[in-house]
Amino acid sequence: MKPDLRVSRRIASCLVAGALTLLAPAARAEFPTLDVAIQRARAHAVVVADAEGELGAARGQLAGARVSALGNPYTDIQIDRPFSNHGTAGYQVQALTFTYFPIDIAGQRGKRVEEAERLIDWRKLGLVDARAIATGEVVAAYGELVVSSSRVTEASTGETTARDEAKYFEGRFEAKDTTLYEKSIAEAEVARWVQSRAEAELRVANARARFGQLTGVPDTDKPPPNVDILPPSLRTSWDDVHVARVVDKAPLVSRLAAEKSYWEASIERHEREKIPPVSFEILAGRGSQGEARFGGGAVITLPVTRKFQGEIARAEAGRTNAGRRLELYRGVVNARLRAARDAIQSVSKALEELDKNGIPALERAVAASVEGFRAGKIDLQRAMLARRDLAIARARRLDLLEASWRAYADLVIFTGDLP
Template sequence: MTPIPRKRVIRASAIVAALATLSFSNGANATEPRVAFAATVPSRPAPDTAHDPPMAERFPSLERAMELARERAPSVVSARAGVGVARASHRGARLAPIDNPYLEVFVDRGLQRATKDVTVQANLWLPIEMSGQRARRLDEADALVAWQQTRFDSTRLVAAGDAVRAYGAALVAAARVQTVEEIVRDALAEAEVYSQRLAAGDATLQDDKLASMEHARYVVMREESQADLTRALVELSRATGRMFTPPDAVSVAPPPPAGHLGGSAAARVADRSPHVATSTREATYYARAKERAALEAHPPVNLIVSAGRGDLGEPRFGGGFSWTFPVLRRNQGEQARADAERARALAEADVKRRIVAQTLDGLTRERAEVRRAREVLETLAEPAAQASVDAAVATRAAGKGEMLRVLTARRDLALLRLRRLELIAREWSIVGDIVALTGEMP
């Protein structure tokens, strides 16, 4: 009856796949103390299908979950809309390099009657961009679209990683619920044995209460595991935009072996990573924005067409042009801001490149260490625990052992299987992080 530390390996952002099975048949006869104990800790009620999520789909495959996340995750929807907003900037950038014409009209008349009539003059101004501002605006719009498109690609990678983590968390949570349910049955049977022994005078009241407390502890663990499953399904729904039913009892294996992503391989992946490209494209956008601001410091040339009549009533026509000298104001603030933003984006690109490479290298080594720990558990600890169960069952069948030893051995085996689930959960979480950086299953 050793207390079990609760380790929250299964969380909403973790991905795991594992399923452990443990069988037990209880042949103990019911007695009055057993009935009294069973009434203190209620058994788990049957699942209420009336509370299943509306329109929930059957639990998907991993590929299906990743595909849905790449298209329907909230962050992906927002990033896709950002690409549309960026493309809308082309509408203004493609306009002809001619600004809106404007008209000015002057009317005057002498006050001393020195002139014969009213003088009228109208000037039509037509601003024309002569310095290539339109081309620079198009370059800036193209750079903005490229930046937002790369950001969209980067967001899809992160969404796929979130889906992998949530998918695995749901699988492991379902397996944990099943395994803990079997531990609860073993703990209940153990408590019943102590109740019978107490009634027979072969155990103390303290032993009976400790067994009851142990059973209650596992009931709490079972309910918490069920809550973990519910949370994992909610996280999967958030990542994919769909609600799914809990996974069926299927065999869940750890992620497939990964290729080597350390050292130079991690550096090559980092160089091609959309996360890094997002910052480099952002730097390119601000470089184009500075070029546009520098050219727009040269105002358009105004062509002027003049028409009117003189004070003698004669028609008058003329023309000319005007140009503003960019001497004092040359968009200095806009250019300085664009330069600073470009420097920031380039610095972020260097940091991201280093972080991606180091993270991939570290995740590869961490996964290898977790796999080794799981292999030791599967090849040494679990077989030993299974042998202990077999020996306890054989001893009990020979009439030389107690049922309590069988129950304890079976519960220890189930706890090892729970530990195996935790290791698989951690490995799937690592895989989710790798997918968020690379976009693909390793």
């Protein structure tokens, strides 16, 4: 009985451990660095998966274009006999076979291969553009997430300070050393910071969802407290000459140029397809007199009514549209690159001034106002105004950082890498 009891206990322990494992919440992934997030987005983003699928389909079209210029042979078998002899020696059965071998004689196979290769080039550059888009989007989501987390920290700190102030005024009110107005103002300040923290937490939730969608990791940890909320520094000066070079090499521009080239190859292919294949014919069989029959010939189709008019018109429209969009997006890329560069430069100057002079001065003003109020030298409104000015300055600083991350993401989208 004892061995059976031990075995039963072991089985029960295993079952309990397995149940606890299944019921335990999945461990969250560690918050990644920006480089790791970029690598994940380039591999797992939806836009990248779509582009990879299009590239695979294009490679399949190339496999079809490389088939032989010799088409599938086909055979026509004819057997007949007269209804009556009418003076003939007898009823004779005539049996003939016609075998046809269609062959492309105008180089259609080469044009089909060229069109398929142009399509692959287009889809390859489309994949490069998709990865650039995914990289830019994950950079923007990363920046939004770390800045929103800083907003939560700022709001939590403000809420803690406001609650301490509310307790201070509540004690003074109970001691009949202050008015109901000042006590109510302090309590309202707590509510304002609670609202600010809730808004910041909503931003974090949205940013985490977007970040997880791009990286393929739906549940990641929150950014650590020491994470750098400043976007990376630009590697070059980004003057007008550099911007012009980037425009010509932008993934979006390269993709549109490849699309235009594909439609041109498609036009050439269908122009060549106007010339139908020639079918060479081999005849063999037995004639009505029992004699053997052999022969040959050719079947030629005249391209009179059907000449791929629809396919050519579609390809011409595609080429025109691609050319129009190519010129349009050249201007768009140029304008957005310049705007992003100017935004980053402006934000950098503003942040330097804020961090060096603005926020330290406001912090000194808040400390002085608190001392002055508790010493009875200034009223509560002036102390609250100084604290709100500091909170607004810090919030505006985070707004500038968000704008800087968005501008930096624009540079990433149009270059395909960290600028």
